[in-house]
Amino acid sequence: MNDMPINQSTSQPINYILHLADDALIMSQRLSEWTGHGPVLEQDIALTNIALDYLGQARNFYQYAAQKQNEAESATGPQALLPGGEERSGEVTEDSLAMLRLEHEFKNHLLVELPNGDWGQTVLKVFFFSAYQKLLMQQLVHCTDEQVKGIAEKSLKEVSYHLRWSREWVLRLGDGTAESHERMRLALEAVWMYTGELCVQPDYHQGWVDYTAMKTDWMEHVQHTLAEATLDAPVAAGFQSGGLYGRHTEHLGYLLAEMQYLQRVYPNSEW
Amino acid sequence: MVDPEIPVLTIEDLGILRSVAWSDDAQQWIISITPTYSGCPATDLISTQIRLALLEHGIRNFSIRQVLSPAWTTDWMTEAGKEKLRQYGIAPPVGKAIDEALLENTIVPCPRCGSTHTKLVSAFSSTACKAFYECQDCLEPFDHFKCH
Numbered sequence: 347m348n349d350m351p352i353n354q355s356t357s358q359p360i361n362y363i364l365h366l367a368d369d370a371l372i373m374s375q376r377l378s379e380w381t382g383h384g385p386v387l388e389q390d391i392a393l394t395n396i397a398l399d400y401l402g403q404a405r406n407f408y409q410y411a412a413q414k415q416n417e418a419e420s421a422t423g424p425q426a427l428l429p430g431g432e433e434r435s436g437e438v439t440e441d442s443l444a445m446l447r448l449e450h451e452f453k454n455h456l457l458v459e460l461p462n463g464d465w466g467q468t469v470l471k472v473f474f475f476s477a478y479q480k481l482l483m484q485q486l487v488h489c490t491d492e493q494v495k496g497i498a499e500k501s502l503k504e505v506s507y508h509l510r511w512s513r514e515w516v517l518r519l520g521d522g523t524a525e526s527h528e529r530m531r532l533a534l535e536a537v538w539m540y541t542g543e544l545c546v547q548p549d550y551h552q553g554w555v556d557y558t559a560m561k562t563d564w565m566e567h568v569q570h571t572l573a574e575a576t577l578d579a580p581v582a583a584g585f586q587s588g589g590l591y592g593r594h595t596e597h598l599g600y601l602l603a604e605m606q607y608l609q610r611v612y613p614n615s616e617w
Numbered sequence: 618m619v620d621p622e623i624p625v626l627t628i629e630d631l632g633i634l635r636s637v638a639w640s641d642d643a644q645q646w647i648i649s650i651t652p653t654y655s656g657c658p659a660t661d662l663i664s665t666q667i668r669l670a671l672l673e674h675g676i677r678n679f680s681i682r683q684v685l686s687p688a689w690t691t692d693w694m695t696e697a698g699k700e701k702l703r704q705y706g707i708a709p710p711v712g713k714a715i716d717e718a719l720l721e722n723t724i725v726p727c728p729r730c731g732s733t734h735t736k737l738v739s740a741f742s743s744t745a746c747k748a749f750y751e752c753q754d755c756l757e758p759f760d761h762f763k764c765h
Contacts, residue, residue: 394741496686
């Protein structure tokens with residue numbers, strides 16, 4: 347993909363690490379919108395806890411990406427990583443990577459930036475993403491990069507718990523009342539076209555993951571759960587993609603505007 | 618030093634403190650800690666408290682490192698730690714963390730009355746490391762430190 351709006355060589359591991367970090371951060375930011383709005387206190391807390399796990403994963407990956415970038419720059423001199431080739435003062439940090447990059451520089455899947463919708467749509471999204479993330483981490487724990495391996499080991503247990511929780515909700519709502527079944531059917535219709543991008547190998551991959559095997563396993567797990575939930579996977583006319591290369595839905599810009607507002611208005615502010 | 622969220626346990630009981638060693642090369646103490654969960658907000662606080670404790674004792678040449686691998690597990694919690702947890706009102710982790718099948722049908726005894734007639738209310742609770750249960754006999758709600 348040559349039209350990648352990223353001013354970095356595609357082969358650099360930092361792109362792949364940012365891709366992993368961006369997924370976790372955007373997922374976290376979206377889910378945290380539920381904080382204080384959950385249908386019952388216990389489930390409000392569940393989503394908030396899951397969002398916190400994602401934030402922790404994102405921080406681990408961003409810290410590593412920043413370290414790699416700073417190491418590279420100490421050899422070659424500063425490279426513009428910030429938007430518009432702006433002069434950057436000081437080193438890249440986890441915060442500058444999360445709070446000062448623009449929409450087209452984010453490499454997350456489209457699925458994670460979609461609005462939450464109702465409860466059914468939210469848990470369905472968590473289910474699709476967790477099923478993907480569990481398979482991903484199961485492979486990354488064997489990767490040759492010690493730091494990525496460590497983060498994956500740490501994340502795998504959390505992700506397994508997310509999958510168990512979200513799967514239970516998909517079953518309960520899909521195979522629930524007429525109303526809950528209908529809501530899940532609608533959620534599936536809204537979200538399914540964004541799942542095609544999961545388990546697709548990005549051009550900047552590092553050879554750590556067998557994406558073909560992952561896709562087969564993901565589909566099998568998802569189809570099995572949907573069938574158990576008495577839901578039919580829609581026959582998609584086409585799948586949306588582009589998130590991996592910075593081509594996002596209109597939803598990401600609004601999310602970033604809210605998330606990055608404080609750092610952009612009060613640069614370097616801390617609390 | 619105790620955990621900020623569970624003040625009856627030390628960071629050693631919890632298995633957060635992995636090692637303290639003198640490095641001849643770096644001429645400093647290397648303190649290695651590991652987070653319980655990736656996003657556990659207590660990790661930063663624990664690191665700050667270690668720093669303060671060392672400075673208070675006049676130790677200046679040290680560095681605190683966060684290690685992720687091997688990933689923290691409740692299997693590292695000491696037996697004494699588990700007992701302190703139970704007395705504090707939190708049901709300690711049941712079984713071994715690796716046993717995924719066990720997760721499905723874990724029986725968590727009530728830390729108050731010991732009854733095994735308990736019910737999972739929510740898979741998530743007050744902190745990332747706990748789940749929320751209710752005792753069907755003494756009716757007391759309680760936290761369970763999840764197997765992880």
